[in-house]
Amino acid sequence: MNKQVDSLNEKEKNNYSGFGEDDFDTEEKEICIISDVENLRIDVYLAEKLHTISRSFIQKLIDQGSITVNERKIKSNYKIKVKDIIKIIIPPPEIVEVEAENIPLDIVYEDQDLAVINKPQGMVVHPAPGHYSGTLVNGLLYYMESLSSINGDLRPGIVHRLDKDTSGLMLVAKNDQVHKFLAQSLKAHSIKRIYYALVEGNVKDPQGVINAPLGRSEKDRKKRAVTSKNSKEAITEFQVVKGYGRYTLLELKLQTGRTHQIRVHTKYIGHPVVGDTVYGSKSNKFGLEGQLLHSKKLGFVHPTSNNYMEFESELPDYFLKVLKIIKT
DSSP states (O other), X not given: OOEEEESOOHHHHHHOOOOOTTSOOSSOEEEEEEOOOSSOBHHHXXXXXXXXXXXHHHHHHHHTTOEEETTEEOXXXXXXXXXXXXXXXXXXXXXXXXXXXXXXXXXXXXXXXXXXXXXXXXXXXXXXXXXXXXXXXXXXXXXXXXXXXXXXXXXXXXXXXXXTTOEEEEXXXXXXXXXXXXXXXXXXXXXXXXXXXXXXXXXXXXXXXEEOOEEEOSSOTTSEEEOSSSOBOOEXXXXXXXXXXXXXXXXXXXXXXXXXXXXXXXXXTTOOBTTOTTTSOSOOXXXXXXXXXXXXXXXXXXXXXXOEEEEEOOOOHHHHHHHHHHHO
16 A cells, blocks of 8 residues: 655644654555655655654665655755655565563563563663564563564563663553553553652752653654654653752653653753763763663553552662762
């Protein structure tokens, strides 16, 4: 099935999810776009128009001859003209066999429907380019007989994710019915998700709400940023747990679950997470391997028993070590 996108207006752009490298199944796809701007590099234009495809991936397609303008092959620096007919052929993704691996997992709770996992810092949640082994999913496939299939072969059981260098509690669904229930609970904001983060600077307000929409950064598409362009609502509640002068320990509650939400929101208010070299300081004063951000509490209504369950994970040793250093 082909998808045609003709000169989207702003309202349509906000409703159009775009196409990304992980958004396609096993079929080759063709996209046709009629240009609505003048004198802009085609790779820049397409990265903006199809906002979930990276510019580097677009350049790769151009080099392969999979992107043409008016039926002619072009280069990445081609300057488009109004009413240029741009055709993009998206090849089927590489099929990857995800193998079960005997990886130690901290399983906090498990029953026939779901599990609560305490993920360590440094573990990738699911296979992706560059990380096809050693992930949480590889370990889940080894330990658990069944996992939900809603998110495909690369993300079985994964209801929500944590960044590679964020530690703490996350939910895993063992069947599709439970997955749908938990996904709907997330959407309805009825799952309690509490994070602890050590941030830079002295947060003066004892509590507050950060309500700022998030989307891809226009400067670096691998990052997220507060923006009104192709963005989604993002809301984070926070309160100060303890001040340390140049640092502050925050408790943060997610109302929404956008990619890198806490890390971008704390940067937005001028207090990036300590150890976050992407959104914060490039220096690594405490010799950390990632940001001091931990999913500490997780509460939800069990989809089968209808009982409310809540779990808590202690801060990891490296986090506590830094708190001890800044306290002295």
